Amino acid sequence: MTLNIPQIKAICFDVDGTLSDTDDLYAQSVSSRLPSWLFRDRERAARRFIMWIEAPGNALLGLADTLGIDDEMVAVIQWMNRRSKRPFKKFLLVHGIVEMLTRLKGHYPMAVVSARDEHGTMAFLEHFDLVKYFDVIVTGLSAEHTKPYPDPILFAAQKMNVSPENCLMVGDTTVDMRAGKSAGAQTVGVLCGFGEEPELKKMGADLILESTPMLGDLLLEG
Numbered sequence: 001m002t003l004n005i006p007q008i009k010a011i012c013f014d015v016d017g018t019l020s021d022t023d024d025l026y027a028q029s030v031s032s033r034l035p036s037w038l039f040r041d042r043e044r045a046a047r048r049f050i051m052w053i054e055a056p057g058n059a060l061l062g063l064a065d066t067l068g069i070d071d072e073m074v075a076v077i078q079w080m081n082r083r084s085k086r087p088f089k090k091f092l093l094v095h096g097i098v099e100m101l102t103r104l105k106g107h108y109p110m111a112v113v114s115a116r117d118e119h120g121t122m123a124f125l126e127h128f129d130l131v132k133y134f135d136v137i138v139t140g141l142s143a144e145h146t147k148p149y150p151d152p153i154l155f156a157a158q159k160m161n162v163s164p165e166n167c168l169m170v171g172d173t174t175v176d177m178r179a180g181k182s183a184g185a186q187t188v189g190v191l192c193g194f195g196e197e198p199e200l201k202k203m204g205a206d207l208i209l210e211s212t213p214m215l216g217d218l219l220l221e222g
Contacts, residue, residue: 003168003186005219010162011104012138012153012185015114017193018122018212021092022096023197053175077181091127094192096213101133103216110158113179115146135160148175150183157183170215171195177203188215 013019039045048096103108111134114121118139125131136159143151150164157164169180173191180187181204189200192211200208207217 003188003218004101007166008108008168008186008219009166010109010111010157010160010168011215012111012113012156012167012169013212014169014173014176014193015112015116015121015124017111017172017195018170018176018190019094019097019130021094021150021192026184050125091124094212096211098130100216101130103220106134107220109135109160109162111138111160113138113147113152113156115140115142115175146184148178150179153179153183153185157185170212174199174203177205180204193205 001115006108010206023113031045034045036042079202101110112121112125116139118141121137121139122131125134125137131137136156138152138156140146143149145151153167153169155162157167165184167180167183167185168188169176169183169185170188170190171180172190173175174195176195177187177189177200186206186210187204188207189195189203189205190209190212191197191200197208207218209218
C-alpha cells in the first residue's frame, strides 16, 4: 500500500475517530462495565461491541439516505438529543492534531467531511478552535447523499477547486474508505478510531497509519 503523494492537492478529514477521540470515551465507559472473568481483552471487546450496536444505526441512516428521507431522520435524532437528559457530550482531541493541522495549513486546502449533523460537528470544531484550519466543512446534509456515497467528497473537492482524484480522504472506518474510493480519491485509514487494519485494507485503503497526526510527517517530509 502506497500513496501517490505528488498527486495529492487537498485533504479531507473525517471527525469521529480521526480528529476527535470521542469514540474512545464510549469504549472506556463500556470496557469498565464488562466483567474481566468473561472478557480477556475488555477494551477490544468494548470497541467491537460499540461498532456492532452502531452498525444497525448506520444501516438505517443509509436506507434513509437512499429513500430521500435523511432530513427527517436527522430531525428526529436532533429532537431526541434535545429531550435527552444525558450530560453535554464531552469532546476529546486526538493527541497531536493541532500541531499537524498547523503544519499542513498553507500547504494543502483542507476539508472536514463528516456524516454527523452540523450542530455536533461545529460544536467539536469550535470547542478546539479548529474551524480556522479548514477551507470547507461538509456535514451530513451538505450534499445530496452522505458517506459511504462519494457525494460529500465530490462536494468538498468542488469547493476547494480541485479534482476528486487529487483529494486524500482520511478516516477511521470502512465508510470513509468506500466514500473516498467511490469519489476517485486516495484514502488513508487511521487506527486511532474504531476501524481495524484488515477491514480498512479490504475496503481499499491506500495506506494505514497508527494515528492521524502521522500524516503531517508523511506529506511534508516524505
